[in-house]
Amino acid sequence: MGRDTDVLVVGAGPTGLALGIDLARRGVPALVVERAQGLFPGSRGKGIQPRTMEVFDDLGVLDAIRAVGGTYPVGMIWQDGRRAGEHRMFDAVEPSEDAPYNEPWMVPQWRTQQILRARLEELGGVVAFRREVVALTQDEGGVRAEFASGEAVTARYAVAADGGRSTVRGLLGIGMAGETVDPHPTLVADVRISGLDRDNWHVFPPGEGDGFLAICPLAGTEDFQLVARFPEGTAPDLSLDGIRKVVAARSHLAPESVTELRWASDFRPRAALADRFRCGRVFLAGDAAHVHSPAGGQGLNTSVQDAYNLGWKLGAVLRDGADTVLLDSYEQERRPVAAEVLGLSTRVHRGETRRGGATRQLGLGYRESPLTREIRTDPGAPRAGDRAPDGTVAGVRLFDAFRGPHWTLLALGDAQAPDLGARIPVVRGPAPGAYRPGLYLVRPDGYVGWAGDTVDGLPEYLARFGRR
Structure with missing residues (x-):
């Protein structure tokens, strides 16, 4: 099978765009295709968790994300037209040297995608719109995707990042088991509205005969995100007049307070996990692989981190000659994480747990991964498989050292490290607060892949999983 590109990415949501960026900066030819005529226009995934902020730092978009969010x-909480009390959505956590991003950052999804697309294009990548995949075949040499337009593209690998109703997942015959988190239809809309301040997330508890209503100002815009819950079996009216009626019935605001409708959608909160994240040369990522309740802001973040996990592995195999067994670890690492986060999202939605430390996703890791090698007999934190914390070593900020598509070796305390050349930078110096003395090989996605007190086993590990 001939090839038009190395990687075909189906879907230009946050997952597909993040993957496109990661591949582009590694010099891997990739094509991102999207069946719609433009980027997603709504605010739906508006919360960016601290771990994803770290990912965006590495991908080169953090400054832009911080500039437009808040x-x-x-x-x-409102009762009978009066302010009745405050409610904090998240437990407060102070930033620290090892975790500099301490709280979720609000950016409407449409704006996040604009920033990711701009970064992709800055790196030479493109998004091809109006490309709807209708057929997919593969053999030992590659993948062929056919579009509704009659065109076709061939690639060495393909990634389905085309959402919860993934066409590619269906073409592959991969099942997706799940449950309804909440049978009540939920309306989400981006609106312009008068009569509410932009300093608060306005919550109107259910009254007699009325359902829940929340109106949140979207940072960096003039818009509000409106969320309304309806009785089971009803169909929300997504028109401007329909939304005005909901606002008037459930709050003290007049219908004409809603001055503009910019986007609206309805959904039934659901949790589902694909049976597999890989079929031959095709991988599932993002909502194509797992669908979350929006509670706790986990869906977009887990999806971006799917891309971050897969991108460096595809790059290592396609450009650096790494063993193709590396690609098997994508499902082995990401599917358990997705299952864990799905459970968390559901518990938050049902009020069984608060939006706390777990929702920040800094504690997720890969200790049980086949890529993880912990050589120390008495390991302390961080262990191999854990996220590599930030810190300062001999005047070097670790996140600055990690930034980029490379591996990084930390030689802390009295640990002796070989000179690995320009391909793998080495940071030497006293161990910062989050680390114990020793050697830590940090993967390109910011997790400790190998940890030891001496170099025993390090060359063999790099020969198999790192650059050759």
């Missing part, structure tokens, strides 16, 4: 406002 912190979450304090919830304001």
Whole structure:
């Protein structure tokens, strides 16, 4: 099978765009295709968790994300047209040297995608719109995707990042088991509205005969995100008049307070996990692999981290000659994480747990991964498989050292490290607060892949999983 590109990415949501960026900066030819005529226009995935902020730092978009977003406002509960009390959505956590991003950052999804697309194009990548995949075949040499337009593309690998109703997943025959988290239809809309301040997330509890309503100012815009819950079996009216009626019935605001409708959608909160994340040369990522309740802001973040996990592995195999067994680890690492986060999202939605430390995703890791090698007999934190914390070593900030598509070796305390050349930078110096003395080989996605007190086993590990 001939090839038009190395990697075909189906879907230009946050997952596909993040993967496109990661491949582009590694010099891997990739094509991102999207069946719609443009980027997603709504705010739906508006919360960026601290771990994803670290990912965006590495991908070169953090400054742009921070410039257009803001912190979450304090919830304001209304009763009978009066302010009745405050509600904080997240437990407060102070930033620290090892975890500099301490709280979720609010950016409407449409704006996040604009920033990711701009970064992709800066690196020479493109998004081809109006490309709907209708057929997919593969053999030992590659993948062929046919579009509704009659065109076709061939690639060495393909990635389905085309959402919860993934066409590619269906073409592959991969099942997706799940459950309804909440049978009540939920309306989500981006609106312009008058009569509410932009300092609070306005919550209107259910009244007699009425359902829940929340109106949140979207940081960096003039818009509000409106969320309304409806009785089971009803169909929300997505028109401007329909939304005005909901606002008037459930709050003290007049219908004409809603001055503009910019986007609207309805959904039934659901949790589902694909049976597999890989079929031959095709991988599933993002909502194509797992669908979450929006509670806790986990879906977009887990999806971006799917891309971050897969990107360096595809690059290592396609450009650096790494063993193709590396690609098997994508499902082995990401599917358990997705299952764990799905459970968390569901518990948050049902009020069984708060939006706390777990929702920040800094504690997720890969200790049980086949890529993880912990050589020390008495390991302390961080262990191999854990996220590599930030810190300062001999005047070097670790996140600055990690930034880029390379591996990094930390030689802390009295640990002796070989000179690995320009391909793998070595940071030497006293161990910062989050580390114990020793050797830590940090993967390109910011997790400790190998840890030891001496170099025993390090060359063999790099020969198999690193650059050759």
